[in-house]
Amino acid sequence: MLPIAVRRRPKTLVNAALLLGALALPAAARIYERVEVRGAAFIPPDDIRRTCGALEEIPLEAAELAEVERCLMSTGVFERVSVTGQGDALVIDVTEVEQRPGRIEAAIAWVNDRSLTGTLSYEQYNLLPDTFSAVHGDFSRDAKSFDIGLYRPDAFGPGLHFGIDILGQRSNFSDLAFSVRSHQAEFYLAATPTEATRIEYGIGWRDHRLFGLDADASPLLYQEQGQIEAPFLRLGFSHGDKGKAGGLFLRFEQFLWNLGTSRPTSETRLELASRHVLGRGTLLMLGLDGGMVAGLSGNDTTALDRVFPGGDSFRGFAPRGIGPADGDDFLGGNRHLVVSAEVQRDLGKAMGVAFRGGIFADIGSVWGLDDTLGGRIDDDAHIRSSIGLSLTFDIAQTPVSLYAAVPVRHQPQDERQVFGLSVNARF
Numbered sequence: 001m002l003p004i005a006v007r008r009r010p011k012t013l014v015n016a017a018l019l020l021g022a023l024a025l026p027a028a029a030r031i032y033e034r035v036e037v038r039g040a041a042f043i044p045p046d047d048i049r050r051t052c053g054a055l056e057e058i059p060l061e062a063a064e065l066a067e068v069e070r071c072l073m074s075t076g077v078f079e080r081v082s083v084t085g086q087g088d089a090l091v092i093d094v095t096e097v098e099q100r101p102g103r104i105e106a107a108i109a110w111v112n113d114r115s116l117t118g119t120l121s122y123e124q125y126n127l128l129p130d131t132f133s134a135v136h137g138d139f140s141r142d143a144k145s146f147d148i149g150l151y152r153p154d155a156f157g158p159g160l161h162f163g164i165d166i167l168g169q170r171s172n173f174s175d176l177a178f179s180v181r182s183h184q185a186e187f188y189l190a191a192t193p194t195e196a197t198r199i200e201y202g203i204g205w206r207d208h209r210l211f212g213l214d215a216d217a218s219p220l221l222y223q224e225q226g227q228i229e230a231p232f233l234r235l236g237f238s239h240g241d242k243g244k245a246g247g248l249f250l251r252f253e254q255f256l257w258n259l260g261t262s263r264p265t266s267e268t269r270l271e272l273a274s275r276h277v278l279g280r281g282t283l284l285m286l287g288l289d290g291g292m293v294a295g296l297s298g299n300d301t302t303a304l305d306r307v308f309p310g311g312d313s314f315r316g317f318a319p320r321g322i323g324p325a326d327g328d329d330f331l332g333g334n335r336h337l338v339v340s341a342e343v344q345r346d347l348g349k350a351m352g353v354a355f356r357g358g359i360f361a362d363i364g365s366v367w368g369l370d371d372t373l374g375g376r377i378d379d380d381a382h383i384r385s386s387i388g389l390s391l392t393f394d395i396a397q398t399p400v401s402l403y404a405a406v407p408v409r410h411q412p413q414d415e416r417q418v419f420g421l422s423v424n425a426r427f
Helices: 012-022 045-051 062-073 219-224
Strands: 034-038 078-086 089-096 103-111 115-125 132-140 143-152 160-171 179-194 197-211 226-239 248-257 265-279 282-295 335-350 353-367 384-395 398-409 419-426
Touching (some): 034 045, 045 062, 062 078, 062 089, 179 226, 335 384
Antiparallel strands (some): 103 115, 132 143, 143 160, 160 179, 179 197, 226 248, 265 282, 353 384
8 A cells, every 4th residue: 555654743742641651640541552543544554653652551641642633633634533542452543634636745864775865755635536646756875766656445346456556766886786777567456354454466567677787796796787677476465563562463475577588586575573562661572574586497586686684674784784795795695584673661751852762683694596606605594693772762853763783693794884873854
């Protein structure tokens, strides 16, 4: 589903409740283990939950619930908002505004994997009847991308939706010995048999190109350079809610690339996430990210297919800075698996800003090449691991997330990154 970005508007009364974690609760205050969003057809539930600050595992009185309603209504994207407690759940029930003539949003962000990035997006509902339209672009020194999407809910009956995505990307990262250009168009059907379950079936066309190799790049990359245009198929399945405490979120995707060519390729992606309440204001967050690619006709994969973990996906290591390498050239891997665990706790307020701190550990590996140049390249599954501290807060309605991580197990050629920062300012 195509997202609508909701401007974050933390409110004083909501965030002030973070200070009460260590105090006796007023008689009318309640703590909710999870936040459930109902009625949202286009806006992602996670965006709605985060718009007005932390709501889970903090004491909330009737005044705070009313403030959350006013905060959400102030975004201008809802006709109606109701916030009520139902058992251990805080239920946010919304009715979205049919957006016409549309909305333009710009943002400047610091992203670990791309550095300083500018974003421009346009969103409109009913440009075509009952259809959500969106155009999104990201621009940084090393990478540029765009996404044009159309999405019509219940296009073929209740719970059966239709969408079109057109994507483009061009990257020339200074830490890689090659450049990539990719264009892709996809038609897809989405079924939502339950509120928590989504199944997607997609068919499309992709134009993929590896070019601009450094003069001293690995011979393997020179073998893999070139362009391929071909149709593809996609199956996606997701279940659960990432923002729900006590639940399990699962996302699975299966791609069949380059169909009808001599280089058909299978790609499988898997993501698991879970949040558990350990005590008042304390959460345990567990995550797993893995995948594999393989040629289906005895063909080798290329750097266009393989995965390059690091940065935010494996804290303590630089983006695209681990895995099989030939000299200074990282080549990616056919398989990867990263597992993370983090305990986060509300730290209260300082100078009017609410802070949340955490301690985490990441462990995993990326490995496997079809061609090791006669054993010259080590593509074994060497385990890497790291530990670190994280801190998140908002400044002038701008979310800030930072961490410091130290690799515990690593390989000599790995590129390390001790500090990570993510800032996203919307206008």
